Amino acid sequence: MKKKRVLSVLLAAAMAVSMLAGCGSSKKDDQQKAEKSDSGAVVLNMYHSWSTDSERGAALDKLIQEFNDENKGKIEVKVTVNPDFPAYQEKVKTMISTDTTPDIFHYNFNPNDLSRQESGKLMDFTKYMDDEWADRFGEGDLETLTVNGEISSIPFEKAGAVFYYNKELFAQAGIDEFPDTWDGLLKACADLKDAGITPFSLYTADDAWYTCNLFTYLAASYAGTETLNEGGSIDTAEMKKAAEMLRKFWDYTTGDAIGANYSVAMNNFASGKTAIAIDGPWLIGSLTDIQDKVGIAKAPSFKDGKVAENYLVTDAQTPWAAAKTDDAEKEEAIVAFMKYITSEESVKQLTLEGAVFLSPKLNMEDPDVKNTEGLLGEYLALNSVVEGSTVNIQRNLTTTANTKLPSLLESLALDSVTPDEFIGQLSKENQ
Amino acid sequence: MKKRQTVLYMAPAVILILAFFLGPLCYLGYVSFFEWNGLGPKAFVGFANFQYIFSDPVFRMAFKNTVIWLLSALFLHIPFGLLLALLLNRQPRGWKFLRVMYFIPNVISTTAVAFLWYFIYHVDVGLLNNILKSIGLGRLAHAWLNDPGTALVCNQVPFIFYVGLTMIIFLTQLSTVPKELKEAAMVDGATGIQIDIHVYLPMMKPAIITNIMLNLAFCLRTFEYPFLMTGGGPANSTTNLSLYIYREMVGSNRYGISMVAGLVTVLLGFGIMILVNMLQRERRSCHE
Amino acid sequence: MNSRKSPERTIMYIFLAAVLVFMMVPFFWLLVSSFRPNADLFNEPFAVPKHLSLENFKAVMESHPMVLYFFNTVAVAALATVISILSATLASYAMLYRFTSRKILTVLFSMCLFIPTNAFLVPYYVMINKIGLYDNILGIALVYAGVNLPMSLMVVRGYMETIPGELLESAKIDGATAGQAFRKIILPISKPGIVTACVFIVINSWNELLFANLLNQSDASRTIQVAIRSFLTTFEANYAYAFAAMVISILPTIVIYAMLTDKIIGGMTAGAVKG
Numbered sequence: 001m002k003k004k005r006v007l008s009v010l011l012a013a014a015m016a017v018s019m020l021a022g023c024g025s026s027k028k029d030d031q032q033k034a035e036k037s038d039s040g041a042v043v044l045n046m047y048h049s050w051s052t053d054s055e056r057g058a059a060l061d062k063l064i065q066e067f068n069d070e071n072k073g074k075i076e077v078k079v080t081v082n083p084d085f086p087a088y089q090e091k092v093k094t095m096i097s098t099d100t101t102p103d104i105f106h107y108n109f110n111p112n113d114l115s116r117q118e119s120g121k122l123m124d125f126t127k128y129m130d131d132e133w134a135d136r137f138g139e140g141d142l143e144t145l146t147v148n149g150e151i152s153s154i155p156f157e158k159a160g161a162v163f164y165y166n167k168e169l170f171a172q173a174g175i176d177e178f179p180d181t182w183d184g185l186l187k188a189c190a191d192l193k194d195a196g197i198t199p200f201s202l203y204t205a206d207d208a209w210y211t212c213n214l215f216t217y218l219a220a221s222y223a224g225t226e227t228l229n230e231g232g233s234i235d236t237a238e239m240k241k242a243a244e245m246l247r248k249f250w251d252y253t254t255g256d257a258i259g260a261n262y263s264v265a266m267n268n269f270a271s272g273k274t275a276i277a278i279d280g281p282w283l284i285g286s287l288t289d290i291q292d293k294v295g296i297a298k299a300p301s302f303k304d305g306k307v308a309e310n311y312l313v314t315d316a317q318t319p320w321a322a323a324k325t326d327d328a329e330k331e332e333a334i335v336a337f338m339k340y341i342t343s344e345e346s347v348k349q350l351t352l353e354g355a356v357f358l359s360p361k362l363n364m365e366d367p368d369v370k371n372t373e374g375l376l377g378e379y380l381a382l383n384s385v386v387e388g389s390t391v392n393i394q395r396n397l398t399t400t401a402n403t404k405l406p407s408l409l410e411s412l413a414l415d416s417v418t419p420d421e422f423i424g425q426l427s428k429e430n431q
Numbered sequence: 432m433k434k435r436q437t438v439l440y441m442a443p444a445v446i447l448i449l450a451f452f453l454g455p456l457c458y459l460g461y462v463s464f465f466e467w468n469g470l471g472p473k474a475f476v477g478f479a480n481f482q483y484i485f486s487d488p489v490f491r492m493a494f495k496n497t498v499i500w501l502l503s504a505l506f507l508h509i510p511f512g513l514l515l516a517l518l519l520n521r522q523p524r525g526w527k528f529l530r531v532m533y534f535i536p537n538v539i540s541t542t543a544v545a546f547l548w549y550f551i552y553h554v555d556v557g558l559l560n561n562i563l564k565s566i567g568l569g570r571l572a573h574a575w576l577n578d579p580g581t582a583l584v585c586n587q588v589p590f591i592f593y594v595g596l597t598m599i600i601f602l603t604q605l606s607t608v609p610k611e612l613k614e615a616a617m618v619d620g621a622t623g624i625q626i627d628i629h630v631y632l633p634m635m636k637p638a639i640i641t642n643i644m645l646n647l648a649f650c651l652r653t654f655e656y657p658f659l660m661t662g663g664g665p666a667n668s669t670t671n672l673s674l675y676i677y678r679e680m681v682g683s684n685r686y687g688i689s690m691v692a693g694l695v696t697v698l699l700g701f702g703i704m705i706l707v708n709m710l711q712r713e714r715r716s717c718h719e
Numbered sequence: 720m721n722s723r724k725s726p727e728r729t730i731m732y733i734f735l736a737a738v739l740v741f742m743m744v745p746f747f748w749l750l751v752s753s754f755r756p757n758a759d760l761f762n763e764p765f766a767v768p769k770h771l772s773l774e775n776f777k778a779v780m781e782s783h784p785m786v787l788y789f790f791n792t793v794a795v796a797a798l799a800t801v802i803s804i805l806s807a808t809l810a811s812y813a814m815l816y817r818f819t820s821r822k823i824l825t826v827l828f829s830m831c832l833f834i835p836t837n838a839f840l841v842p843y844y845v846m847i848n849k850i851g852l853y854d855n856i857l858g859i860a861l862v863y864a865g866v867n868l869p870m871s872l873m874v875v876r877g878y879m880e881t882i883p884g885e886l887l888e889s890a891k892i893d894g895a896t897a898g899q900a901f902r903k904i905i906l907p908i909s910k911p912g913i914v915t916a917c918v919f920i921v922i923n924s925w926n927e928l929l930f931a932n933l934l935n936q937s938d939a940s941r942t943i944q945v946a947i948r949s950f951l952t953t954f955e956a957n958y959a960y961a962f963a964a965m966v967i968s969i970l971p972t973i974v975i976y977a978m979l980t981d982k983i984i985g986g987m988t989a990g991a992v993k994g
Contacts, residue, residue, distance in 0.1 A: 047936075053782060080937045084949055090681045091936070097469045098848045115470040115684065205662045255554030258577035258665045267958070271757070273555075399468075403682035407489070410665040414579060436897055437813050444810035444868060445824070447803075451865030452831045455842035462841075469841075515738065518731055531980050532739055538976045539746075541926040542944040543965045547745055550752075550958070558748050592741070596922070599984060623727065644832065645870075652835040654929050659948070673837045677929070680840055693838025700833030708829075 041076040042333040047092065047102035051083035055285030059354030067340050075333045077104070085262075086206045096121050101323035104334060106156060109317040111231075112398045112430075114147055116321070122152040123322040128335045136342055138359040145319055153319035154338050155359035159280040160312040160383055161213045161392065164375075168293040169197050169275040178297035182221065182245065185300045189252040192275050199252040201277040203265035204406045204413070209315075210265050211257075211409055212394040213278040214249060216313045217299050218242035224306045225388040231396065235427035243412065243419035250413045258410050280315055284355045284375045296378040308388035316395035317359065352376070357383065401430040456697065463690040469680075480687040490692065492667050493675040496583060497699070500653060500671060503587050504646040512597030512642065513635070517627045519598070520605045530602065534595035545659040548589050552576045552660075576661050579668035586656050586669050597642050604638035605631060640710050647703050651696065672696045746969075753962035775963035783946065784938055785967050792942040795856050795931075796924040799863035800917050806864070807871035808913060811879045812901050815887065828876075831869040837929055847934055854936040862934065863924045870923075871916040878912025879905060918983055925972070943968045 046064070050057035064077050080102075082088040092105050093116065101121050116122060129151055134142055141155035165178050170188070173195035179185045189199040202211045220228055223238035254260070254268050269277035270286050272293075277283065287294055301307050320341070322334045340346060342360040350356050352368060355376050362369060364384065372380055394402055408426055411417040417425065463480055465473040484490045515533060519526045536544060551558040552575035560572040575585045608631060616626050654673040657663055663670035663678065670678075672692060679689035754771040779785060814821055836843075843862055844853075852858030882905065890900040931942045947968055950961040976983065 082936070087932070093469060093684065094681075094844060094933075098845060098853075100848060100853065113684075115468050119470040204664065255574040256577065258574070259582075259661050261662075267757075400683045400685065403678055404489075406662070407664055407667045407670075414666055416579075416666055433897070434818070437816065437818050440809040440813035441824070443802075443806035444828075444872065447806055447865045447868050448827065448831060450846065451836070451839070451843070451862070451868070452834055453827075454846075455839040456834065458842045459838060515735075518735060521731075523728070523731060523735065529735055529739060530984065531977075533742065534984065535746075535973065535976065536742060537922060538925075538972045539969050540944055540947075540972075542928050542947055543969055546947065546961065546965060547749055550962075551745055551748075556958070558745065644873075648833060648835075648870075651833070652837045654837055655926070658928075673835065673929075676838055677840065686841060689841075690838075693835075696835045696838050697833075700835055701830065704830060704833040 039073050039076075041071070041073050042330055044075065044077045044103040044330070044333055044337060046077050046079045046104040047082070047088075047095075048079065048104075048106055049082055049085045049088040051081055053083075054282065056282050056350070056354035056356045057081070057083075059350050059356070062353070063341065063346050063349060067337060071336070075336060077337060092116075103325075103330070104320060104322050104337065106318050106320050107153075108315075108395065109145060109153065109319055110395055110397075110399075111144070112396055117147040117150070117152050121324050122150075123324045123331065123334065124150040124152055125154060125322075125335070125338070126151045133339060133342075136344075136360045138361065141317060141359045144317065153317075153321045154342065155317060155319050156342065157318040157356060158314055158359040159282075159357040160314045160386070160389065161209075161278050161280050162312070162379065162382060163297040163299055164269065164277050164279060164283060164287075164294055165297055166269070166272060166275045166290065166293055167295050168290075169272070173197060173275075178295070178300075180298065180300055181303055182218070182300045183302075186248060189249065189276075193252055198254050198268070198274045199276055200249060200254075201265040201269040201274040202250070202253040202257045203260040203262065204258050204409045205261040206406070207262075207394065207402070208406050208409050209262060209392070209394075210278055211246070212392055212405070213313055215242060215246050216390065216393045217278070218245045219393060220311060220313060220390050221299075221301045221307050225308065225311055225390040228390040228393070233427060234393070234397075234430060235423055239423045240420050243422050247412055247415075247419055258413055278313075281355045281357050281376065281379050284379065287375070291375065294375060296375060296382055298382065310382075310385045310387045312383070312386045312389040314389055314391055316391060319359075351380075355379075397426075398430050401426055404429045459690045459693050459697075463687055463694055465687050467686040468684040469686050470684075476687065480691045483688060484691050484695070489667050489670060490675060493670045493672050493692070494695070496668075496670060497651065497672045497696075499583065500587065500650040501647055501703070503591055504650045505643065507587075507591045508594060508646055509597060509639070509642050511591065512594035513601055513639075515594060516598045516601030516605060517631060519602060520631065521623060530599070533598055536589075536593035537595040541655040542659065544589050544593070545655050548585075549576070549660045552585050577665055579665050582661050582665060582669045586660055590650075590653070590656060597646065600642055600645075601635065601638050604635050608634050640707060643710070644707050647707075648700075651700055651703065672699070749962055749969075750966060753959070753966040755959060757957050757959040775959045776967065779960050779963045779967060783964070785943075785946070785964070787938060788941050788943045788946045789968070789971060791856050791940060792925065792944070795860045795863065795942060796921050798857065798860035799867065799924045800920045802860065802864035803867045803871045803920050804875070804913060804917055807868060807875045807916065808906070808909070810872060811876040811909075812905055814876060815879060815905070816897075828869055828872050832873060834869075836866045840929070840933060843930065844933055853934060854940050856940045859931055859934050859940060859942070860924075862930050863920070863927060866930075867920045867923055870919055874916040874919065875909065875912050878915075879909050882908055914982075 048060070050060050052058055052061050061079070064079060068076055082091060089107055092102070092107055095101055096116055096119050099121070107116065126149075129142075137155045138158065141158065142151065145151065145153040145155055163178065169192065170176075170178070173188070173192045175188050175191055179188050192199040200214075202214065203209075204211060216228075219239055219242040222241050223236070227238075250257075254265070254274060256264060256268075260268075266277065266279065266283065266286060268274045269279075270283075270290065272290050284291075299311060299313075301309075301311070320338060322338075325331055325334075342358075344361070344363055347358050347360045347362050348366060348369065350358060351362050352372060357379070364370070364380075369380070394405060397405070405426070408417070408422055408429075412419065412422045462473070464475060464477060466476045466479070467473040519530055550556065554560060554572075554574040554577065557575075559575065563569060563572045573581065575581050612630050613626055616630050621629065652673055653671065654677065657669045657671055657674050658677070661669045663674045672695070676689050676692045676696065679685050679692060751771075753775055754773070756770065756772070756774065759770070814824070847853050847858040847862065850858075852861065886904055886908075887900060890904050895903065926944070927942075928944045928948065932945050932948070935941050935945050947961070947964050950957070950964050
């Protein structure tokens with residue numbers, strides 16, 4: 001008898017839960033239809049990956065709050081965050097495919113994967129893009145993002161990945177400054193290793209981004225940034241040389257690099273276990289403990305004039321995009337937000353507080369910007385003298401080649417393929 | 432039972448089966464003939480996806496690894512569970528306590544267990560290497576999950592080792608064996624091992640079949656261990672069919688190829704079903 | 720018993736104890752590590768911990784709604800279990816009687832047992848979206864209920880079929896309707912089988928990551944497994960926090976398990992293998 005009662009209570013509880021869940025979902029549906037909040041404001045559902053635990057996430061969050069306050073009763077931006085960027089990007093694609101595209105989202109632009117733009121489900125900003133707004137963006141960025149004559153993405157994040165190094169660890173190995181040639185860097189790595197310090201943070205899981213940064217720097221040194229920017233086949237002699245060099249550096253990374261993801265490799269550097277990492281400006285926010293010991297260095301080269309003295313490998317453009325909508329009011333609201341988030345004031349706040357580097361221009365003459373000190377200051381200074389830049393190679397690979405990249409890099413590291421075979425197979429997957 | 436009533440009683444199960452098994456299976460069969468990135472239109476490609484998959488070394492690796500998973504269940508996990516069950520069945524002191532403790536890993540999520548073991552194998556901070564170093568076996572210390580030679584085995588160790596559920600199923604069966612049989616054997620002077628082999632083992636067939644079925648089905652779709660511990664690496668040495676399906680779909684956005692891999696997995700499942708059926712039939716004929 | 724002190728018995732005890740230690744050491748290590756700061760974990764993972772603190776737990780609880788995640792996981796598991804068991808029990812009962820498509824359905828159900836459902840990521844995703852249950856615990860629960868149904872059917876049906884046919888016959892003679900016979904006779908007797916199936920589903924639902932990850936978007940439907948994963952894959956990963964989060968996710972289950980041990984193991988002992 002008693003057990004029966006327990007069972008019925010459980011059942012009742014389950015029913016209650018399911019009804020709650022049911023209510024929750026129906027409410028959401030209503031919202032999607034009316035697209036209005038209780039106060040009558042247009043609701044924009046935003047999806048992004050900048051966790052509020054991070055500096056940049058906090059900075060973005062603050063700006064969104066300010067936007068919501070300014071537009072009280074008119075527009076309300078509601079945010080959902082998924083901080084796992086590789087998973088986030090996959091989810092965005094799936095959402096587009098099932099017609100649940102978020103009103104506003106960001107993604108990694110890849111000229112070889114235009115599936116998002118070609119889905120016909122993204123909003124076209126062309127008619128809103130007046131000269132004044134267009135003028136806000138870095139050179140060529142808007143052109144790059146124009147696909148089939150439509151501006152379906154608003155340039156936003158476009159950060160250089162730079163060489164961070166731990167000065168203290170370098171000093172321990174008796175190295176005074178960061179080498180300016182690749183051979184010098186190899187020598188420095190050997191010295192670090194002899195001193196019992198692991199030189200490089202690299203990793204192969206997910207997008208193997210650290211490793212690809214190094215690879216792209218090497219490729220740019222052999223081929224020059226202009227050649228890389230022309231695109232074309234990756235099955236070239238320069239690439240093979242770059243892969244060969246990459247293999248050499250692999251001897252100087254952590255034992256967990258194979259299979260590690262970004263957070264593992266980043267933590268290795270941030271906790272002082274490795275001496276070098278190639279990362280974006282957002283790394284600065286994670287370096288709290290060793291902030292004073294870290295410096296930013298110019299990338300090494302072969303000193304053969306192939307590549308500009310100050311060259312930079314940037315990450316992919318990570319623009320904003322929006323879901324296509326028939327609702328004129330909503331479209332206006334989206335444009336209002338896009339203009340707000342790319343405004344000079346917003347960009348300044350994001351850069352100084354969130355350590356992000358954006359395509360919308362930062363006023364370098366602004367005294368606050370000029371007087372930025374510490375690592376962010378070093379980062380901005382390095383960026384201001386760049387003469388040639390190229391996008392990380394993987395950001396231009398096809399999705400298939402990108403998926404195969406981790407295992408190919410692992411094979412290279414484990415010597416189960418030669419550098420030549422590595423390039424050969426990668427280029428085959430890239431077709 | 433009236434017909435209307437039968438329909439009513441069967442309806443929920445049949446609807447769920449249609450929605451979650453048959454429907455998706457048909458969809459799978461359909462999409463496997465198309466090239467589709469999930470966003471754009473589908474393009475009919477005939478058997479091209481099948482051709483691709485059977486010439487893809489990564490797929491062969493995934494298939495091989497899945498078979499290894501199945502074998503590890505058959506030859507390591509299940510025998511180990513059986514051994515523990517037979518030992519506990521002798522009711523040594525504290526057997527009830529042990530029974531409870533051995534089951535604990537089963538109530539902890541695979542996700543947590545997989546992450547935990549990721550750290551156990553970790554080359555620097557990991558438990559395993561540090562234990563090896565502290566007992567003077569430092570030369571065995573090793574980047575366990577980063578070496579294609581050891582990664583797959585390391586992936587499987589928690590599965591092979593955490594046999595709680597399997598053991599409980601065996602114990603259950605053992606508890607149904609009449610006490611008299613054991614007593615009679617003891618009177619005949621049989622030792623513990625002899626009793627296990629001649630009295631208990633022959634009675635265990637139903638439990639063995641149940642365990643084979645449950646564990647093979649688990650191994651066929653295991654995803655968490657390779658996904659969380661190694662992501663299928665290094666160099667695909669731990670990629671199994673589940674992960675292959677997932678990566679082709681979510682990573683490469685090649686839905687057609689992912690679906691073909693899914694179909695192959697389903698076929699493998701049917702192979703296992705036939706095997707289990709044969710075992711079961713044999714068992715029935717024994718009884719009759 | 721004279722064999723009490725035989726070497727065989729000693730070896731057995733050593734073996735059983737060794738197995739216990741091997742099983743428990745990782746969890747003990749996890750527990751200790753979860754009280755240590757991240758930097759310590761990295762630099763000297765095995766030195767005798769100098770400072771143990773609740774810092775990690777505080778940080779995890781403050782920055783993430785762990786209680787909500789936990790509630791979500793429980794709700795998903797409970798809903799999935801109720802839906803799946805209800806369908807399985809009703810169907811198993813109906814299949815005690817003969818009807819035309821019974822044989823086909825039997826084959827169909829057992830075939831489904833071997834269909835690896837992870838091949839169905841896309842169809843499930845599309846379907847759950849279509850019925851508007853994306854990012855909703857009910858959507859995840861529904862998938863779990865469906866995915867676990869063949870197994871529940873196997874266990875519950877297997878058990879019901881061991882019930883002697885005479886029982887049903889005599890109920891019929893006493894004038895009970897099919898519904899009454901189900902509630903009054905079959906259901907109470909089948910309880911061990913049903914409990915076993917419940918334990919299986921709860922364990923499976925509790926463990927599941929793939930679909931939970933696929934069908935979740937916001938905190939409102941995030942299960943604890945998805946949350947733990949995000950502790951190690953996000954940019955701000957912190958091993959110590961991840962350990963604390965794992966302990967938080969594990970502890971309640973262990974407590975519940977400890978309280979219900981007899982019910983769970985006892986129930987399974989009665990229901991796991993029949994037929």
